[in-house]
Amino acid sequence: MLTTLPSARTKALQVAAVFLLLLGDQSSAADLAHGRAIANRWCSECHVTGPGQQRGSDNVPTFSEMKKSGKLDAARLSTFLSAPQHSRMPDLSLTRAEISDLAAYIKSQGH
Numbered sequence: 001m002l003t004t005l006p007s008a009r010t011k012a013l014q015v016a017a018v019f020l021l022l023l024g025d026q027s028s029a030a031d032l033a034h035g036r037a038i039a040n041r042w043c044s045e046c047h048v049t050g051p052g053q054q055r056g057s058d059n060v061p062t063f064s065e066m067k068k069s070g071k072l073d074a075a076r077l078s079t080f081l082s083a084p085q086h087s088r089m090p091d092l093s094l095t096r097a098e099i100s101d102l103a104a105y106i107k108s109q110g111h
């Protein structure tokens with residue numbers, strides 16, 4: 001009885017891990033769509049956020065340029081947006097979830 005317990009637990013963890021992986025795949029499409037919506041709403045005034053947009057402000061990096069620069073994971077974006085030492089940007093008070101969705105969207109930009 002006691003000896004079977006660990007393997008039952010391992011099995012349960014494996015099932016949980018597979019389940020989480022599947023969930024992760026499903027939520028990333030939703031994250032992207034959400035990130036795009038936030039970008040259109042809050043960022044496109046100044047940044048060119050996607051291929052459909054013709055113009056942003058002068059001298060503001062486009063999302064595709066940000067992606068190319070490769071320095072934008074969710075953690076850096078979060079630091080950047082929550083400590084707007086780049087003072088030309090407004091403090092947008094985005095949640096962590098919104099920021100990670102934005103990061104996912106920015107990563108999907110440009111080639």
Ligand code: HEC
Nearest residue numbers: 042043045046060061066069080086087088089090092102
């Ligand atoms: C009012 C205009 C404005 C809005 C709105 C705005 N930005 Fe910016 N952003 C800027 C400017 C200007 C810069 C150039 C850096 C600076 O401020 O010196 C910048 C820089 C950045 C950078 C740094 C890029 C780099 O390569 O260093 C990131 C990341 C960024 N913006 C993300 C966002 C996101 C995400 C949003 C929407 C939630 C957003 N910005 C909304 C004006 C804006």
